[in-house]
Amino acid sequence: MNNEFESSGGEQNIAQGDHAIGGQIRIYSIPTGELVEIIPMENEVEHEKNNDENQIIRKQESSLQESGEERQESEQSLMDEKNSSSLSIKYIQHLTAGSRNVKFALVITIVIFFAVDFGFQQNISYFLLFILLCFLGLLIAREHVLEYRIRKGLFGTNRTEARELIDFIIKNSDNLDFTDSNGNLRRALLPEAKDTAEEYVSSTLGEEARA
Amino acid sequence: MSIDQNDRLTSAISRAFDILLMKYPTRTGLGLVLGSCITVVVQLFEPGLRAINFMNFKAVPWYGWLPIGLFTMHIPTVISTFRQKSIGNDLIDQAIELIERGNFSKAEKRQQYRLLIEKVANAAALKQEFQRELKSIEKSLAAEGKTP
Secondary structure, eight states: OOOOOOOOOOOOOOOOOHHHHHHHHHHHHHHHHHHHHHHHHHHHHHHHHHHHHHHHHHHHHHHHHHHHHHHHHHHHHHHHHHHTTHHHHHHHHHHHHHHHHHHHHHHHHHHHHHHHHHHHHOOOOHHHHHHHHHHHHHHHHHHHHHHHHHHHTTOOOHHHHHHHHHHHHHHHTTOOOOOOTOBBBBOOOOOOOOOOHHHHHHHOOHHHHHH | OOHHHHHHHHHHHHHHHHHHHHSSSHHHHHHHHHHHHHHHHHTTTHHHHHHOSSGGGGGSSHHHHGHHHHHTTTHHHHHHHOOOOOSSSHHHHHHHHHHSSSSHHHHHHHHHHHHHHHHHHHHHHHHHHHHHHHHHHHHHHHHHHOOO
């Protein structure tokens, strides 16, 4: 193997002394200061280009998202309007309005009990207060359960509830407004909620899974 | 949870609430308030009530007044159970009985009840509309009768 270095002279290394290579670069190539200036400039141009592209993409995405959200909101509001106009919702509103006075009376009684207990030094049974508080809790819980059943479209699908709702419709047929704001007939019950398992599958795997 | 299970569970909870609240929460609540108020009043005015000879108010414990309050408020419930057993419409009662006796699955039964309620609501809406039209015709006829 021939280890001799052949050179025509042009590329001969003429550097000598300490930091010779660094000095050679400084002599024959671009000064390091300019290099430092040029590299960021190139980077900035690329970065600006990328930024512009990203901004355009972001704008398009946000406009798409906004239009999607608007559509969803309008659909949701339409659904809400339809749902709020059902007779079963009127029924729960009627029930809530009826029990509001009872709740108020219960709270007033509890307050009076405390006032009598502390003010008049009378030994009011705390068990009585407990009963009243329990009743208040039961009243609120019952309303929530009924509202849940109505919202899920389950209310009125057994003998007792069907009787209750029919009774309400017949008794209040003179006062109830059977038409909504568009003049269409209100529906009596909300549509049945989809099977939760089916909802889970469709939400995780999309519409294709259902198909 | 499937819709059948959801229906069964919430229906059972709702029924339990109905039992605890004695079917009519408003009446029960007001009965409890009345009973509690009587308890407090009796306790507060005990010295004065002692003067009444024919009645011993102290013999009734604090919880004794609650059933009295509840019963007082539920008198209309007692009367209504004797007076009206059904909704008052034979056709609706028959329809409910048919749905109950029919050999339907749970989903079918729910659907049948939904249909029944929708039909009742539609009939009530038509009746209301008919009555409104009737009133407007009567008014117009009355107005025509007044004008010479």
